[in-house]
Structures are given as C-alpha cells and as structure tokens.
Amino acid sequence: MTRPDTRTLGVCYYPEHWPEEMWADDAARMAETGLTWVRIGEFAWSRLEPTPGSFTWDWLDRAVETLGNAGLKVIMGTPTATPPRWMLDKYPDMLALDAEGRPRKFGSRRHYCFSHDAYREEARRIAGLMAERYGRNPHVAAWQTDNEYDCHDTVISYSEAARRAFQDWCAHRYQSPDRMNYLWGNVFWSMEYDSFDRLDLPNLTVTEPNPAHVLAFRRFSSDQVVRFNRVQCDAIRAHSDAPIIHNFMGRITAFDHYEVSKDLDIASWDSYPLGFLMDRNDAPDAFKARFVRQGDPDFQAFHHDLYRTCGAQREKPANAEGRLWIMEQQPGPVNWAPWNPAPLPGMVRLWAWEAFAHGAETVCYFRWRQAPFAQEQMHAGLMRPDNEPAPGLAEAAQVAKEIAEMPAVGTAPARVGLVFDYDSAYAWEAQPQGADFDYWHLTYEFYRACRRNGLAVDIIPADTLDFSDYDLVLVPGLLTCDSARWGALRTCKGQIIVGPRAAQKTNELSIPTPMGPNAPGLRVTAAYVESLPPAHPIRLKDGGAMWKWFEALEGDAEVIEQTEDDRPAMVAIGGLNYLAGWPDEDALKRIIARAATQSGLVITDLPEGLRFRDTDTHRIWFNYAPEIVTHDDRQFAPADVVWDPLT
Numbered sequence: 001m002t003r004p005d006t007r008t009l010g011v012c013y014y015p016e017h018w019p020e021e022m023w024a025d026d027a028a029r030m031a032e033t034g035l036t037w038v039r040i041g042e043f044a045w046s047r048l049e050p051t052p053g054s055f056t057w058d059w060l061d062r063a064v065e066t067l068g069n070a071g072l073k074v075i076m077g078t079p080t081a082t083p084p085r086w087m088l089d090k091y092p093d094m095l096a097l098d099a100e101g102r103p104r105k106f107g108s109r110r111h112y113c114f115s116h117d118a119y120r121e122e123a124r125r126i127a128g129l130m131a132e133r134y135g136r137n138p139h140v141a142a143w144q145t146d147n148e149y150d151c152h153d154t155v156i157s158y159s160e161a162a163r164r165a166f167q168d169w170c171a172h173r174y175q176s177p178d179r180m181n182y183l184w185g186n187v188f189w190s191m192e193y194d195s196f197d198r199l200d201l202p203n204l205t206v207t208e209p210n211p212a213h214v215l216a217f218r219r220f221s222s223d224q225v226v227r228f229n230r231v232q233c234d235a236i237r238a239h240s241d242a243p244i245i246h247n248f249m250g251r252i253t254a255f256d257h258y259e260v261s262k263d264l265d266i267a268s269w270d271s272y273p274l275g276f277l278m279d280r281n282d283a284p285d286a287f288k289a290r291f292v293r294q295g296d297p298d299f300q301a302f303h304h305d306l307y308r309t310c311g312a313q314r315e316k317p318a319n320a321e322g323r324l325w326i327m328e329q330q331p332g333p334v335n336w337a338p339w340n341p342a343p344l345p346g347m348v349r350l351w352a353w354e355a356f357a358h359g360a361e362t363v364c365y366f367r368w369r370q371a372p373f374a375q376e377q378m379h380a381g382l383m384r385p386d387n388e389p390a391p392g393l394a395e396a397a398q399v400a401k402e403i404a405e406m407p408a409v410g411t412a413p414a415r416v417g418l419v420f421d422y423d424s425a426y427a428w429e430a431q432p433q434g435a436d437f438d439y440w441h442l443t444y445e446f447y448r449a450c451r452r453n454g455l456a457v458d459i460i461p462a463d464t465l466d467f468s469d470y471d472l473v474l475v476p477g478l479l480t481c482d483s484a485r486w487g488a489l490r491t492c493k494g495q496i497i498v499g500p501r502a503a504q505k506t507n508e509l510s511i512p513t514p515m516g517p518n519a520p521g522l523r524v525t526a527a528y529v530e531s532l533p534p535a536h537p538i539r540l541k542d543g544g545a546m547w548k549w550f551e552a553l554e555g556d557a558e559v560i561e562q563t564e565d566d567r568p569a570m571v572a573i574g575g576l577n578y579l580a581g582w583p584d585e586d587a588l589k590r591i592i593a594r595a596a597t598q599s600g601l602v603i604t605d606l607p608e609g610l611r612f613r614d615t616d617t618h619r620i621w622f623n624y625a626p627e628i629v630t631h632d633d634r635q636f637a638p639a640d641v642v643w644d645p646l647t
C-alpha cells in the first residue's frame with residue numbers, strides 16, 4: 001500500500017529550553033547521529049508572542065538557521081496546544097469544562113475548548129503568521145498542527161461555547177426539534193425539546209443521559225476537532241507547499257482520525273510502547289509482566305496500520321499512497337505511566353524498524369535531551385540532562401547506519417482488511433451494556449488474532465466502497481450497516497466475518513424493525529443479546545469460549561460454530577459469516593485461521609512475542625519476547641530484528 005522511497009530518522013527538539021550557545025553543537029551531533037529531521041516550536045507560544053501582538057521571532061529564525069545549516073530539515077509545529085497565560089485574560093471562557101462542570105485550568109497544557117470561536121481564530125492567526133514567516137524557508141520542510149489532539153482527554157468539553165455550538169450542530173443535523181425527538185426517542189422519560197435553544201449537553205444528569213444524545217455529542221465533538229485542525233491547515237497552505245502532519249496518539253477514540261486526516265498530507269503518531277503497555281492495555285498482569293521492557297507485540301503495529309490508512313485520506317493525485325510517520329518514539333523510560341521501566345537493550349532500534357516495515361517513512365525520537373526541569377524532567381531523551389549520551393542514542397545511530405545500508409522498499413499489500421469505525425466506538429462507549437465491552441479492545445483482539453496467525457492487516461474505515469483487494473474482511477462491532485454497506489462488503493471475494501454486536505442499530509442508536517443483523521441473504525436475527533460477567537463464558541464445541549458478549553441467533557443459516565449446549569455461535573452463507581459473540585483469544589485465533597485458510601491465505605502459527613511483516617523484498621522478523629524464541633527450527637534472541645529475503 002505504502003511505497004516510501006526514503007526512510008529517515010528525526011528528533012524532537014526545544015531550542016527555547018537551552019542556552020543558544022548549545023544549539024550549533026546539538027545540531028552537529030544530531031546530524032552526526034544520522035538524523036535527518038528535527039521538530040521544533042510546538043509549545044513555544046509564550047516565547048514567540050510574549051504579549052499580545054508583539055513578536056520575538058528572532059530566536060526561532062536563528063534556531064531554524066542553525067539546524068538547517070547542519071543539514072537538518074525542520075518540522076515546524078504550531079504552538080496552539082499551549083496558549084500563553086495572557087490568552088486567558090483575553091478570553092476567560094476559553095477553557096474546557098470537565099463532565100463535572102469544572103474548568104480545566106492554566107498551568108500545564110491543552111487548556112482550551114475546541115468550540116471556543118475566538119480561540120480558534122487565535123489558532124488560525126498564529127498558524128498563519130508562522131506560515132507567512134517560515135512557509136518558504138528552505139529549511140522548513142514539514143509542518144505539524146497543534147500537538148496530540150485529545151491528549152489528557154481534551155476533546156470533550158462541557159463549556160458554554162460547546163453547548164451553543166452543539167445546539168447549532170443539532171439544528172443543522174436534525175432540522176427540527178420534532179425530528180430530533182423522534183430519532184432519539186425523547187418521548188421516553190419526557191425528554192422532548194421544543195426548541196434547540198433548550199438543548200443541553202449530556203452531563204450532570206441524574207442518571208444516564210439518552211445514549212442517542214451522547215452519541216450526537218460525541219459526533220459533534222469530533223467535528224469540532226476536524227474544524228480546528230482545518231483552519232490551521234488552510235492558514236499554513238496559504239503560504240507553504242510543505243506537507244502538513246498531525247501527531248495522533250495510541251488508543252484514542254475521542255474523534256474521527258480519518259476525518260481529521262482528510263486535511264493532512266501525512267498521518268503520524270506518537271509511539272510509547274512501554275508507557276502504553278502500563279497505561280492503556282487491558283491485558284492480564286502476567287502478560288504485562290512478560291512484556292514490561294518490550295511493549296505489547298501488537299500495539300505499535302495496530303497503530304501503524306491504522307494511521308497508514310489515515311495518511312491516505314486526503315484527496316491526492318491518482319495512485320498516490322498513504323503516508324505514515326512516527327513523530328515521537330520512546331527513547332528510554334518515560335514519566336507519565338503508572339510505572340516507567342527502561343526498554344530492553346535493542347528495543348529502541350526494534351520499534352523503529354517495525355515502523356519502517358509497516359510503511360513509515362520517518363521515525364522521530366522524543367526528545368533530543370532530557371529536560372532538567374518541569375513536568376517531564378523524569379522522561380529520557382537521546383541525551384542525558386548533562387549532555388552525555390543516553391542509551392537510546394547508540395540505538396538510534398545504529399538504525400541510521402542500517403537505513404543507509406538497506407534499500408528502501410514498500411510494505412507488501414495486506415490481504416486482510418479490518419474495519420475500524422470511530423462512530424461505533426462512540427456508540428458503545430455511550431451504551432456499553434457490559435462493564436468490559438470496549439469497541440477498541442474488541443477490534444484490537446481481532447487484529448492480534450490475525451497477527452498470531454502471521455497475517456498482515458490493513459485497518460480501514462467503514463465507508464470503504466471496494467473490498468476486492470482483500471481476501472478476508474473482518475467487521476466486529478459495527479454500529480450500523482445499510483444495504484449499500486452490505487453490498488460493498490460483498491466485493492470481497494473471500495470470507496467476510498461480521499459481528500459480534502454488528503448491524504443491529506439505527507444510525508441514531510435505536511433498534512430497527514426488522515431487527516438486525518439483517519444481512520441480505522443471511523436470514524438471521526439476534527433475538528436478544530447478553531453481556532457476560534468474567535466468570536461466565538459460554539464454551540464452544542470446537543474449543544475456546546465466547547465471553548463478555550453473546551447473541552441468541554434465530555434463523556436457518558448454516559451453523560459454523562456451536563456452543564457446547566447446541567446454540568449457534570457463528571453462521572454463514574456463501575462466505576458471509578456472522579459471529580454471535582466475543583470469542584476468547586484461542587477461539588478467535590482458530591476462527592480467523594479457518595476463514596483465512598478458506599480464503600486461500602497462508603497461516604503461520606507464531607509463538608507469543610514473535611511477529612513479522614513483509615515488505616516487497618523481505619520478511620522482517622521482530623522478537624518482542626524477553627527470551628530466545630524458537631520457530632521453524634530457528635532461534636530469535638530478545639529484541640532481534642531479522643531480515644529474510646523473499647524469494
């Protein structure tokens with residue numbers, strides 16, 4: 001899918017944190033390490049505009065010049081994640097409010113509400129001024145908008161600005177209060193509105209708000225991010241042809257990344273494998289203990305595959321392919337997870353090579369030198385605070401050397417398409433029905449099962465029209481499926497697995513008649529659904545179990561999987577399968593292996609921790625296990641990266 005013709009490394013740098021006398025030496029050492037890119041500027045607003053309207057560009061001019069003269073290419077970040085203190089004097093109501101109605105105050109970062117019109121104009125203004133100044137600078141070769149939308153849970157805001165904007169959004173979407181009342185079912189509990197002005201945000205209600213109201217608010221909040229990002233992209237494009245990038249995060253479902261990406265030239269993300277294992281992983285403690293210094297063997301790959309697709313969303317010339325970067329890569333211990341171990345030697349290198357194997361053009365480490373002050377003083381850099389090399393530096397240098405020796409080739413096309421849909425994530429967060437029903441987690445388990453079977457995956461949006469490039473298509477948990485979507489899925493000539501919890505709701509989160517899944521030709525209905533407490537799995541005849549979720553299917557479709565007590569667990573007609581529950585790890589691996597084999601794909605049963613990804617010329621192996629792993633009579637050492645030429 002992606003065909004990068006270069007692979008490069010970079011680093012995040014904060015010239016404003018260091019005496020100017022150090023910059024030239026820093027730049028020379030970056031170049032010496034083999035780095036190509038340096039990202040700067042994204043938190044520097046208070047140093048660029050110390051008081052409203054008075055600018056001190058001179059230091060940034062000199063920083064760009066110094067870095068550029070060392071041969072580095074600059075990624076210029078817009079500083080809108082850190083509005084300076086004076087901004088609050090101008091707009092005291094620009095802060096986001098949390099669900100309890102409390103302001104999220106100044107004193108860290110991301111203290112703005114996406115719906116605040118005047119702040120959005122400030123963002124447009126500063127992005128435009130930066131682009132005017134640096135848009136044609138020969139050293140500035142890329143842009144980053146803001147920094148990590150939704151970092152610190154900042155997309156959802158219950159401010160007055162959000163309330164007013166939400167009313168407008170609903171008026172536009174539903175046209176009349178009656179229609180909104182009807183689609184949401186507001187007759188229930190007398191929740192009807194006679195005017196959009198009366199509509200409030202779905203927080204601080206006595207018990208749960210209407211899930212349709214929550215879903216609408218989530219869609220609205222996502223649109224606010226798209227709009228905020230778009231004004232910056234437009235402001236930059238008026239003065240620069242350099243590619244525009246945003247740095248997404250891991251496991252974020254607060255906004256639609258495909259939609260934001262429609263305004264970006266390159267999608268990037270910030271990869272912190274050990275932080276994410278500790279902070280954002282539902283795996284059992286034993287698994288976390290095993291991968292404590294390596295990270296989850298599938299988490300990084302999942303996001304590479306998701307954001308590679310995001311990088312293809314902007315309208316591009318025919319045949320242009322998705323562009324993926326890693327804007328921040330963990331270089332050593334971080335500071336923000338509950339525990340922050342150091343990586344196993346070799347992992348800083350392995351993570352970079354895995355990103356390249358999945359189509360990344362560039363991997364930038366975060367950050368050049370560890371800061372001796374403030375919130376992130378415990379976060380490693382490639383250099384220590386005393387300016388001695390930290391362990392990550394040698395590994396980055398090794399990757400740079402290997403890149404120079406390695407031909408840059410594209411990622412081999414994946415034959416499995418896994419649908420990942422932000423709308424479905426919002427819906428199941430609004431109405432989980434089971435304490436552990438999490439859409440991201442469900443999709444991720446499908447992804448992991450593919451990887452354990454040695455299958456490469458593309459993660460794709462639900463509005464994909466043509467699945468004919470895929471031999472196996474997986475559609476867990478999709479909120480809604482109309483006849484056009486069913487038709488599109490049928491363009492896959494191999495097996496299609498839909499479910500669990502798919503195609504059973506209207507787009508406004510109510511139950512349609514006839515009830516779902518209602519797939520053309522499948523003649524099956526989920527008569528009722530149940531969520532299952534952890535100690536109550538439903539065992540399957542062929543091994544493993546359904547857990548968390550199970551649907552009682554009615555109909556006469558062919559039964560492919562059965563529970564031990566003879567209930568249908570998976571049914572099919574001519575390649576279209578419906579899965580009636582959330583399979584445990586073993587059952588899911590088996591079910592996907594069978595469907596893949598039926599689709600003509602080759603399965604490779606991989607030991608825990610060993611993974612591979614094919615490029616056009618090589619199979620690249622990655623060992624995440626903390627010990628030597630044997631596979632096909634070959635041994636892989638911990639943190640091994642092994643290239644096998646493909647014949």
Ligand code: GAL
Binds near residue numbers: 148151272335
């Ligand atoms: C990222 C963020 C960086 C820095 C880093 C620390 O989430 O973009 O600014 O805070 O985490 O790991």
